[in-house]
Amino acid sequence: MAKILIPTPLRQYAEKNNSVDVSGATVGEALANLTTQFPDLRKNLFTDEGKLRSFVNVYVNDEDIRYLQKDATAVADGDTISIVPSIAGGLC
Amino acid sequence: MLTQEEISRYSRHLIMPEVGVEGQEKLKAAKVLLIGTGGLGAPVAMYLAAAGVGTIGLVDFDVVDVSNLQRQVIHGTKDIGKKKIDSAEETMRDINPLIKIVKHEVALTSANALEILKDYDIIADGTDNFPTRFLINDACVMLGKPNVYASIFRFEGQATIFAAEGGPCYRCLYPEPPPPGLVPSCAEGGVLGILPGVVGLLQATEVVKLILGAGEPLIGRLMLYDALAMKFRELKLRKNPECICATGEVKLIDYEQFCGIPKQPEPPPMSAEISPKDVKTLIDAKENFILIDVREPHEFQIGRIPTSTLIPLGDLPKKVAELDPNGNYVLHCKMGGRSAKGCDILRQSGFKNVRNMTGGILAWSDQVDPSVPKY
Numbered sequence A: 001m002a003k004i005l006i007p008t009p010l011r012q013y014a015e016k017n018n019s020v021d022v023s024g025a026t027v028g029e030a031l032a033n034l035t036t037q038f039p040d041l042r043k044n045l046f047t048d049e050g051k052l053r054s055f056v057n058v059y060v061n062d063e064d065i066r067y068l069q070k071d072a073t074a075v076a077d078g079d080t081i082s083i084v085p086s087i088a089g090g091l092c
Numbered sequence B: 001m002l003t004q005e006e007i008s009r010y011s012r013h014l015i016m017p018e019v020g021v022e023g024q025e026k027l028k029a030a031k032v033l034l035i036g037t038g039g040l041g042a043p044v045a046m047y048l049a050a051a052g053v054g055t056i057g058l059v060d061f062d063v064v065d066v067s068n069l070q071r072q073v074i075h076g077t078k079d080i081g082k083k084k085i086d087s088a089e090e091t092m093r094d095i096n097p098l099i100k101i102v103k104h105e106v107a108l109t110s111a112n113a114l115e116i117l118k119d120y121d122i123i124a125d126g127t128d129n130f131p132t133r134f135l136i137n138d139a140c141v142m143l144g145k146p147n148v149y150a151s152i153f154r155f156e157g158q159a160t161i162f163a164a165e166g167g168p169c170y171r172c173l174y175p176e177p178p179p180p181g182l183v184p185s186c187a188e189g190g191v192l193g194i195l196p197g198v199v200g201l202l203q204a205t206e207v208v209k210l211i212l213g214a215g216e217p218l219i220g221r222l223m224l225y226d227a228l229a230m231k232f233r234e235l236k237l238r239k240n241p242e243c244i245c246a247t248g249e250v251k252l253i254d255y256e257q258f259c260g261i262p263k264q265p266e267p268p269p270m271s272a273e274i275s276p277k278d279v280k281t282l283i284d285a286k287e288n289f290i291l292i293d294v295r296e297p298h299e300f301q302i303g304r305i306p307t308s309t310l311i312p313l314g315d316l317p318k319k320v321a322e323l324d325p326n327g328n329y330v331l332h333c334k335m336g337g338r339s340a341k342g343c344d345i346l347r348q349s350g351f352k353n354v355r356n357m358t359g360g361i362l363a364w365s366d367q368v369d370p371s372v373p374k375y
Ligand SMILES: [Zn+2]
Pocket: B168, B169, B170, B171, B172, B173, B239, B240, B243, B244, B245, B246
């Protein structure tokens, strides 16, 4: 099992969970399991074509999966997967 | 050279070997531009002024509103209605009259950004919207100036330094903005008042370190702060070889368009919107319609329209099955953004008679019932 950390703006689509334990040997499988559990998350994370949205980055531990093997990046027991969307707030 | 007055004022810096007279002179010579004097800009401006940063530029064109005071500590109750840039200057002058403050009372645009940024050594982005964040990034990449970046949402913050020599830029992290409406703003999502204090001071710390050339700058690292968990986490940021900062294909563009914000908002179809006054008329006439409030329960507690039913936007897809698709619906939220999304959800489920109350409960308070508090 890996732990997926859900960022604040997306928690409303994941029954307010801040982290979810999921199974899956790769990041792609783990995210698929996550969105099966919380279908409302799907359209916030993926485009209609099933591609990860460009304002969302996914990390395994502290590494960006774009610089690993993307969806195929292996996930080991105890790894932490972070979903990091862009947030604009500052002035407000 | 430091004056006698400066030596007395900065003595706690001067006795530290990491700063010393040399470091204090660097601070005095430094020119830092703060974009936005709101939640993040407030602590950054106050502490950089106190630390003796010689020239601090401020960019803002907003006016102090009472709802700002929960977190924008550079402004006070006496400043309500004043220009933020003037109120900020006044506080900074009181903290430290020895520094130079340059006011840019404009909205940063592609037309003026390079001209404004070029005179500064370091830029601190404390804005609240994607178009300006991309604009600041691209201008910093073009000018080769470090952008000390932070952003906040509810009780979570992000901070890093973009566009430093050899380091990644904002577009390396996020090549494109989210489509409008998908990511809630602070005005819609709220923000814990203390949060910008913590995150803004991460920003201020990095500014001072860059000026001093001290320590390990937050370049190539994204700091994530979760106030509720009281956890800091660090992620690696890499320069994307395909990014415009690496290929050199950077130029300033129309950022509103880039972020999918139409120039003139397209008028919604006639039937899609209804004014608060017209909703009141429907209520008074006991018309048969259902008023749905799609805000969160804690917002509902602040104030509500008496005949409304609470169904938070996140719950709406699940509740659709319980609603009569032939019914007549009006949806509202705080300002009209979330309820517009709610209307879309109902229409996609085949509901025909769905209208969005223009301007949300804030407009209701302005136009119909001022006893409903604004927040
Ligand atoms: Zn870049």
